[in-house]
Amino acid sequence: MKKFINDPADVLAEALRGIQAAHPDLRVDLDDRVIYRADATRAGKVALVSGGGSGHEPMHGGFVGVGMLDAACAGEVFTSPTPDQMLAATKAVDSGAGVLHIVKNYTGDVLNFEMAAELAAAEGIRVESVVVADDVAVQDSLYTAGRRGVGTTVVLEKIVGAAAEEGADLDAIVALAQRVSDNGRSMGVALTSCTVPAAGKPTFDLPEDEMEVGIGIHGEPGRRRVPLASAAEIAKLLVDPILADFDATGPAIVLLSGLGGTPLIEQYLMYGEIAPLLEQGGVEVKRCLVGDYITSLDMAGIALTVVKADDELLRLWDAPVVTPGLRWGA
Amino acid sequence: MKKFINDPADVLAEALRGIQAAHPDLRVDLDDRVIYRADATRAGKVALVSGGGSGHEPMHGGFVGVGMLDAACAGEVFTSPTPDQMLAATKAVDSGAGVLHIVKNYTGDVLNFEMAAELAAAEGIRVESVVVADDVAVQDSLYTAGRRGVGTTVVLEKIVGAAAEEGADLDAIVALAQRVSDNGRSMGVALTSCTVPAAGKPTFDLPEDEMEVGIGIHGEPGRRRVPLASAAEIAKLLVDPILADFDATGPAIVLLSGLGGTPLIEQYLMYGEIAPLLEQGGVEVKRCLVGDYITSLDMAGIALTVVKADDELLRLWDAPVVTPGLRWGA
Amino acid sequence: MRDVAGDASTHDLIVWIERFHDLVREHQAELTELDSVIGDADHGSNLARGMDAVVAKVRADAPTTPADLFKTVGMTLVSTVGGASGPLYGTFFLRFGGSAGASESLDATALGAALRAGLDGVVARGKAAPGDKTMIDALTPAADAWDTAAEGGASPRDAAIAARDAAREGRDATIPLVARKGRASYLGERSAGHLDPGAASTTLLIEALSDALTTP
Amino acid sequence: MRDVAGDASTHDLIVWIERFHDLVREHQAELTELDSVIGDADHGSNLARGMDAVVAKVRADAPTTPADLFKTVGMTLVSTVGGASGPLYGTFFLRFGGSAGASESLDATALGAALRAGLDGVVARGKAAPGDKTMIDALTPAADAWDTAAEGGASPRDAAIAARDAAREGRDATIPLVARKGRASYLGERSAGHLDPGAASTTLLIEALSDALTTP
Ligand SMILES: Nc1ncnc2c1ncn2[C@@H]1O[C@H](COP(=O)(O)OP(=O)(O)O)[C@@H](O)[C@H]1O
Ligand SMILES: Nc1ncnc2c1ncn2[C@@H]1O[C@H](COP(=O)(O)OP(=O)(O)O)[C@@H](O)[C@H]1O
Ligand SMILES: [Mg+2]
Ligand SMILES: [Mg+2]
Numbered sequence A, B: 001m002k003k004f005i006n007d008p009a010d011v012l013a014e015a016l017r018g019i020q021a022a023h024p025d026l027r028v029d030l031d032d033r034v035i036y037r038a039d040a041t042r043a044g045k046v047a048l049v050s051g052g053g054s055g056h057e058p059m060h061g062g063f064v065g066v067g068m069l070d071a072a073c074a075g076e077v078f079t080s081p082t083p084d085q086m087l088a089a090t091k092a093v094d095s096g097a098g099v100l101h102i103v104k105n106y107t108g109d110v111l112n113f114e115m116a117a118e119l120a121a122a123e124g125i126r127v128e129s130v131v132v133a134d135d136v137a138v139q140d141s142l143y144t145a146g147r148r149g150v151g152t153t154v155v156l157e158k159i160v161g162a163a164a165e166e167g168a169d170l171d172a173i174v175a176l177a178q179r180v181s182d183n184g185r186s187m188g189v190a191l192t193s194c195t196v197p198a199a200g201k202p203t204f205d206l207p208e209d210e211m212e213v214g215i216g217i218h219g220e221p222g223r224r225r226v227p228l229a230s231a232a233e234i235a236k237l238l239v240d241p242i243l244a245d246f247d248a249t250g251p252a253i254v255l256l257s258g259l260g261g262t263p264l265i266e267q268y269l270m271y272g273e274i275a276p277l278l279e280q281g282g283v284e285v286k287r288c289l290v291g292d293y294i295t296s297l298d299m300a301g302i303a304l305t306v307v308k309a310d311d312e313l314l315r316l317w318d319a320p321v322v323t324p325g326l327r328w329g330a
Numbered sequence C, D: 001m002r003d004v005a006g007d008a009s010t011h012d013l014i015v016w017i018e019r020f021h022d023l024v025r026e027h028q029a030e031l032t033e034l035d036s037v038i039g040d041a042d043h044g045s046n047l048a049r050g051m052d053a054v055v056a057k058v059r060a061d062a063p064t065t066p067a068d069l070f071k072t073v074g075m076t077l078v079s080t081v082g083g084a085s086g087p088l089y090g091t092f093f094l095r096f097g098g099s100a101g102a103s104e105s106l107d108a109t110a111l112g113a114a115l116r117a118g119l120d121g122v123v124a125r126g127k128a129a130p131g132d133k134t135m136i137d138a139l140t141p142a143a144d145a146w147d148t149a150a151e152g153g154a155s156p157r158d159a160a161i162a163a164r165d166a167a168r169e170g171r172d173a174t175i176p177l178v179a180r181k182g183r184a185s186y187l188g189e190r191s192a193g194h195l196d197p198g199a200a201s202t203t204l205l206i207e208a209l210s211d212a213l214t215t216p
């Protein structure tokens, strides 16, 4: 395993130290493993807490700051944080206006956030949750764990963060979060596995001439393994299932995220293939991001997210944001 | 070779198409392979032109925009662009106030920019050049090609871009650029080779238990191959040669850049190791960036840059910048 | 020490937990390996981290009733594991302890009831049904076998052996299943043909119990 | 067609360029391989891209004098290759053509002078000295051997053969050298033990010339 690490058991603790050193705008609680905005929540502002397993950086810690999250709980690599962390974060950021938990739809994340919400409620804090489940690679069904939460989370955290900054109340925030969540779809593909530090070797073996389609962000194999294809063909594998899943026509925010091991030149090349396909499908790309926003350790792969966005969502998207991972307008 | 590409010969052309699609603030000349700010150079503003081989994204195209470059010429992967491209860019952005060429010290870059400057001068454009040569892994000598230009380039483009935006004249810009260049030092290490698309296989083989120290950004082997070390040991391998090379005490801007295949969690972990070493060495980190800013295709590696910065350089660093790769203050 | 009827003392239950810790440590790589195939390669490290914390806490606290013991175990797992298994294992032990209560020694019926309570807690939290390819596919047959044995008058030791055998069968029966819960469900049909890591680890849990009750 | 004395016509020189193109194509992977070891793995693709453009242009333009031909070759290389080899090869041909001029046919002395002018251009641009482990380590002995042969009254064909042999020797002599110019210099002592890719490609250039002048 070739990684810039010391003891695999210390990866998270040491990465958090680096985040703290690099970002004076953030306050990192190294014991609870929570990343906070350095300033306290403004009275009356709804607070946003997210979190999840580590290995997806910049998500979520890199999205803490003005106009986005108030706190992010960092779990072990690919392992949801614990209710204790979430409770500590929730208590620390609540200004009395309530707290939104932004949860990606994984059993672990859902269960731990559920427990945390119960504990916070018991302490008199009003907590609401939104669960993002946008990965079209996974069949949606009442009888399963449902879809994974991936790229839409980033867009949601930005938009809802802007609304919270503007002073929207918790009910409005919940409704807005649900709206973004309902309007987002994602699809990913991987050329290589990633290596979980504690495991010490790639999660799966992928021959030189094959790739995994319908991959998540935890190094799990995808829905199917197919022969390695050209960028043009892969673009179709990403775009088609999204367009097939919902009516994507109209204005949208698009996120094309590398998964950690894919250089930007390839991401741009892929975006060059994807943009015309989206246009042909009636998607009007109003805003777009290309880069590493939600990753899967060192996986060579890429994931596309399309979030339908009306004028209000676009306005909130454009509002100022100051975080390590997303910054504009200030 | 596992890459998101079509024909290896088309990588650059297709990546440029993606950049164009992703960034309406930029204008991409697909024939000349130059990335421009969409708006014309303001009358009286000195224009900044950089460029180099591709495969280092976001550098340089990602640094075109308000407060930074006016144009970036994109060469083939790891191959300096040609004088034609540079001449076209120079002519397009000159507002009459002259043009600065920002050149990284590689024979190809220097020779091609030299030819371009001669051609531009013949057309009556005032062109000056600054050559960045900051890589302490390479011994500095009058009898060799000298040091490679790496991370200081990013810091220079930001600072000089701010000064140009403020209206500094060409002489002042040249002096400022030289000052940044003189005050920057870099050092890099690689855990894996990268794969040049046209070559189709890794540039060098590196066993599972070894790494290359003193690496550049073109996949060339480093100064020496040593056993794979811990993050703590690698941090010393990066910091020590920089501190040994010049008096780095005092305020500084620090850039820790992933080389393309290194996930952010590892970069932060490394920064957690590096920050205290810099502090012990008397470096006061006033500003810092951690992320992929100057890369080497899909290489797993990391490079540290320290640029000594007085109040004026810090003020220019903090000035607004709106580019795909660096953005703040607007 | 167990009494003549072989009822379980708090000490026996601490031995259970210690034994489970040993088994998790022993099989950590194997559990992570199973989780690599149809999950995210962390089940072994998750449980190892949690059980390390559990034994440290139990050794320091030296709980004197099953209720105390399992509250410590459950809370420690909830706050150190994370992932799906943290809340699920945590809930299992919290409910187990709630059922076992403060009694000094537990007979086969009481242990069976506690096991059932733990299982019900896991189902209530995780909403999995038998056949979904999760830990309850090992736990459910184990609890059923325990009850049958206890109803027939078996000692805790014999009930545990029956439960262990049933857990192993249930675990192996997860192999052909297509997962409907947990991460493996994302793989759809590709999840078939592989053992569920949680079913493997809960089988270790029941094996540990049987070990604890059979060693003198 | 060559005249009785074997002087080179513009046509011969076009054959040279075509032949160089063929050799570059044939050895493209090998050149990139050499550049992988002590450079950045692009020398083969750089020259192939440039020479592809050159032959396309030359075939379209059908130049009638050496001056025209080499201006096209040089300018095309400068504007399509980039890297170190673009300006260096470009300068070589521009200077070569400047020396050869508009004469319809070149004798051994004129060709030698053109070769020397090209070499001097490369040195003026790249500031490399012999022994720095660059293309001039093949070009310099080639030009020297040519001059010696020409002074001794050799035909272009025989001078080219002498130059080719000298280039090959010069190329091989780069192996033990520690590079002082180009990317290989970044490797310091590690650059020793490997052939310089530019010396290899310029040897192909001289080989192509000898081929062009020896085929009837
Ligand atoms: N809804 C559920 N109900 C019961 N058990 C579940 C459920 N979801 C997952 N599991 C169990 O959890 C195990 C995975 O645990 P672990 O790998 O530690 O967590 P994660 O899936 O969050 O990485 C699975 O093998 C499965 O047995
Ligand atoms: N200063 C120089 N003078 C002469 N030849 C040089 C010089 N620098 C480099 N070269 C030649 O150029 C070759 C490399 O060319 P190429 O790989 O195409 O360019 P780059 O080094 O920019 O990738 C080297 O092998 C060497 O022979
Ligand atoms: Mg997990
Ligand atoms: Mg090159």
Ligand SMILES: [Mg+2]
Pocket: C035, C039, C040, C041, C042, C043, C083, C183
């Ligand atoms: Mg798991």
Ligand SMILES: [Mg+2]
Pocket: D035, D039, D040, D041, D042, D043, D083, D183
């Ligand atoms: Mg090269």
